[in-house]
Amino acid sequence: MPPRLLSAFAFLLLSITTAAAQTYPSKPVRVIVAFGPGVVDTGARVIAQRLSEKWGQAVVVENRTGAGGNIAAEAAARAPGDGYTLLVTARNIVVNVVLFDKVPYTPMKDLLPVSLFANLPFVVVTTPSLPVRNLQELIAYARANPGKLNFGSGGHGTTPHISGELFKLRAKIDMTHIPFKGSGETVKELVAGRIQLAIDSVTPYLPFIERGDVRVIASAGVRRIDKLPDVPTVAEAGIADFEAGAWLSIWAPGGTPAAIVQHLNRDAATVLDTREAREQMAKLGMEVPPAMSPAELTTYMNAEMRKWGEVVRISGAKVN
Numbered sequence: 001m002p003p004r005l006l007s008a009f010a011f012l013l014l015s016i017t018t019a020a021a022q023t024y025p026s027k028p029v030r031v032i033v034a035f036g037p038g039v040v041d042t043g044a045r046v047i048a049q050r051l052s053e054k055w056g057q058a059v060v061v062e063n064r065t066g067a068g069g070n071i072a073a074e075a076a077a078r079a080p081g082d083g084y085t086l087l088v089t090a091r092n093i094v095v096n097v098v099l100f101d102k103v104p105y106t107p108m109k110d111l112l113p114v115s116l117f118a119n120l121p122f123v124v125v126t127t128p129s130l131p132v133r134n135l136q137e138l139i140a141y142a143r144a145n146p147g148k149l150n151f152g153s154g155g156h157g158t159t160p161h162i163s164g165e166l167f168k169l170r171a172k173i174d175m176t177h178i179p180f181k182g183s184g185e186t187v188k189e190l191v192a193g194r195i196q197l198a199i200d201s202v203t204p205y206l207p208f209i210e211r212g213d214v215r216v217i218a219s220a221g222v223r224r225i226d227k228l229p230d231v232p233t234v235a236e237a238g239i240a241d242f243e244a245g246a247w248l249s250i251w252a253p254g255g256t257p258a259a260i261v262q263h264l265n266r267d268a269a270t271v272l273d274t275r276e277a278r279e280q281m282a283k284l285g286m287e288v289p290p291a292m293s294p295a296e297l298t299t300y301m302n303a304e305m306r307k308w309g310e311v312v313r314i315s316g317a318k319v320n
Contacts, residue, residue: 024083024260024263025055025057025083025084026057027057027084028057028058028059028060028084029051029055029057029058029059029060029083029084029085029086030059030060030062030079030084030085030086031044031048031059031060031061031062031086031087031088031250032062032063032064032072032075032076032079032085032086032087032088033061033062033063033064033072033087033088033089034064034065034069034071034072034073034087034088034089034090034092034093035063035065035069035072035089035090035154035155035158035182035183036063036065036181036182036184037182037184038154038182038183038184038204039120039183039201039203039204039246039248039284039285039286040088040089040090040183040248041061041063041182042203042284043088043117043118043120043248043281043284043286044061044088044248045061046118046280046281046284047088047117047118047248047250047268047271047272048060048061048088050271050272050277051267051268051271053271054267054270054271055267065181065182066155066181067100067155067156067157068092068096068099068100068155068156068157068158068161068319069089069090069092069093069096069155069157069158070096070100070103070104070105070157072087072089073087073089073093073096073103073104073105073111073251074104074105075087076105076111076251076252076253077104077105077110077111077253077254078253079253080253080255081252081253081254081255081256081257082256082260083252083256083257083260083261083263083264085252085253086114086250086251086252086264087111087250087251087252088248088249088250088251089248089249089251090158090159090246090247090248090249091159091162091246091247091304091308092157092158092159092162093107093111093249093251094107094301094304094305094308094309095157095159095162095305095308095309095312096157097305097309098305098308098309098312098313099156099157099162099312099317099318099319100157100318100319101318101319107301107305108298108301108302109254110253110254111251111252111253111254112251112252112253112254112256112261112294113249113250113251113294113297113298113300113301114249114250114251114252114261114264114265114268114294114297115249115250115264115265115268115269115292115297116247116248116249116289116292116297116300117248117249117250117268117272117288117289118247118248118281118286118287118288118289119245119246119247119286119287119288119289120201120202120203120245120246120247120248120285120286120287121201121202121219121220121221121225121245121285121287122159122160122163122199122200122201122202122219122220122221122244122245122246123199123200123201123202123205123216123218123219123220123225123228123231124138124167124197124198124199124216124217124218124219124220124234125190125197125198125199125200125205125209125214125215125216125217126138126190126196126197126214126215126217127190127191127193127195127196127197127214127215128212128213128214128215129193129196130196130197130215132217133215133217134217134218134232134237135217135218135232135234135237135238135239136237136238138197138217139171139173139239142171142173142174142175143172143173146173146174147174147175147176149173149174149175149176149196149197150175150176150177150178150195150196150197151164151175151176151177151178151195151196151197151198151199152177152178152179152180152186152189152190152195152197152198152200153177153178153179153180153186153198153200154179154180154181154182154183154185154186154200155179155180155181155182156179156319157319158179159244159245159246160183160186160198160199160200160201160246161177161179161317162308162311162312162317163199163200163220163244164177164197164198164199165177165311165312165315165317166242166244166311166315167199167220167234167239167242167244168315169311169314169315170239170240170241170242171239175197177317178195183200183201183204184204186198186200187204187205187208187214190214191208191213191214199220199244201245201246201285202216202225202227202228202285203284203285203286206227206285209228216228216231217231218231218232218233218234218237219231219232219233219234220233220234220242220243220244220245221233221243221244221245222235222243226282227285247289248286249297250264250268252264258294261294262293262294265293265294265297269291272288272291273288273291
């Protein structure tokens, strides 16, 4: 194609995608959520509701569970890149590429990061029947009983799973991972005493902590949690180089025009940049992170893949 025709074609294509972004969305938007009832689903419904109110369009949440989030990610990756199918998932999306021998998507190619809309502080929680009251006692117990502690998570490749693997490495202990279908099941199993430990989002555990049904012994983040100011961090308890938490993010299928990705990015930031939204998220145990552009998000996600990929490789945690 001659250069002048090529330039004209490129200009026409840009004009079309820009016009589409200006009228977007003109019909309902489907949001595929990678997990069932639990913190990811709750966060997804918050952002979906607020975007629906802003757009004046229905935002329909569809849960696609299984394979540590890979089933939902594959469904989103195969959807048309027009902005009308989105994915909400957690940190697992960048962990699974090394945790699994094969995944049906490539981050930053088949799926494009749109928005990081929630951070979830993590805690180390135990069943009250476990004879430990702080992190050092937990570590001592685990070393005296190698392999006898079971820690739960919402599934292979989820952030609680990999956080448990990181804790094993840093604390130099041996524990057995027990996967469940979502954080809701993990909570039930811990309360029932069928597992002894979880490193998970504080959100679903708060009412059980308050009632004494589970015991919180540490905050897994870099700072103490506002709702649990007396609970020390893992670092304060003596385990250096450990930080665990989750983030929730929106992704679009590969091929989605940059103008629509930027439109989505701006709208997500706008609906969260209010006192009401921040208070709503805080009640759910979530924090609204600083807004990032799509380019900044891509850099961040690549760094996350390197960091957690190293944890997976060192720990030997693999899912075939």
